[in-house]
Amino acid sequence: EVHLLESGGGLVQPGRSLRLSCAASGFTFSSYTMSWVRQAPGKGLEWVSGISGGASNTYYTDSVKGRFTISRDNSKNTLYLQMNSLRAEDTAVYYCAKAPRGQLVPFDYWGQGTLVTVSS
Amino acid sequence: EIVMTQSPATLSVSPGERATLSCRASQSVSSDLAWYQQKPGQAPRLLIYGASTRATGIPARISGSGSGTEFTLTISSLQSEDFAVYYCQQYNNWPPWTFGQGTKVQIK
Numbered sequence: 001e002v003h004l005l006e007s008g009g010g011l012v013q014p015g016r017s018l019r020l021s022c023a024a025s026g027f028t029f030s031s032y033t034m035s036w037v038r039q040a041p042g043k044g045l046e047w048v049s050g051i052s053g054g055a056s057n058t059y060y061t062d063s064v065k066g067r068f069t070i071s072r073d074n075s076k077n078t079l080y081l082q083m084n085s086l087r088a089e090d091t092a093v094y095y096c097a098k099a100p101r102g103q104l105v106p107f108d109y110w111g112q113g114t115l116v117t118v119s120s
Numbered sequence: 121e122i123v124m125t126q127s128p129a130t131l132s133v134s135p136g137e138r139a140t141l142s143c144r145a146s147q148s149v150s151s152d153l154a155w156y157q158q159k160p161g162q163a164p165r166l167l168i169y170g171a172s173t174r175a176t177g178i179p180a181r182i183s184g185s186g187s188g189t190e191f192t193l194t195i196s197s198l199q200s201e202d203f204a205v206y207y208c209q210q211y212n213n214w215p216p217w218t219f220g221q222g223t224k225v226q227i228k
Contacts, residue, residue, distance in 0.1 A: 037164075045156075045164065045207055045219040061216040095163055105211035106154035108175060110163035 002026040002109045003098050009114030022079040022096030022111055030054065030074035033099040035107060036111055037083050038092035046102065050104060086118045122146050122213045132228040133198050141223045143191040143208035152212035155184055155193045159204045168193065171223035203227055
């Protein structure tokens with residue numbers, strides 16, 4: 001059974017950094033593209049970043065380019081999102097999501113999310 | 121960036137009735153369209169991909185149709201577990217892979 005478990009969220013001041021992790025199990029992690037999707041409180045879904053199975057390709061939405069870095073450690077079956085220069089508008093629940101084999105989207109499995117709150 | 125617009129924002133339906141949700145793309149996305157369901161406090165769940173293919177375990181009362189810029193999600197006979205927020209997502213033109221703003225299906 002596919003299982004995705006995010007961690008690393010919390011309260012952080014504007015301008016500071018935070019690293020999210022997503023531990024994966026139940027599938028061959030290195031074979032699948034993974035993404036981060038966020039949801040601001042009471043709002044809709046926003047795709048943030050994606051990374052191919054072998055980590056050779058990464059993708060970002062414009063609002064996080066230069067501030068966020070997606071990475072993965074296939075030996076640990078773990079996905080990461082390094083978030084620097086955080087802003088209030090980055091406040092959201094961050095989900096990690098898996099794509100089907102050989103595809104970048106859609107997202108067939110999601111974790112339960114981790115809340116990031118950016119506030120002074 | 122392709123903008124996805126869903127309508128209506130809120131749909132009030134009685135159990136057992138049919139629900140029809142719409143999603144419009146600002147330019148053609150071919151059939152590269154997915155639908156997700158999200159219940160309060162839960163992660164989204166994939167319902168439909170390729171505009172009309174049901175994901176694993178999705179009941180036949182849920183169906184998707186459309187191509188190009190106009191898409192529809194139909195729930196033929198609403199069950200209690202279907203009351204939720206539904207999002208469409210395009211994945212034809214990327215990045216970013218954009219979502220609609222959501223349609224809330226509530227009990228009438």
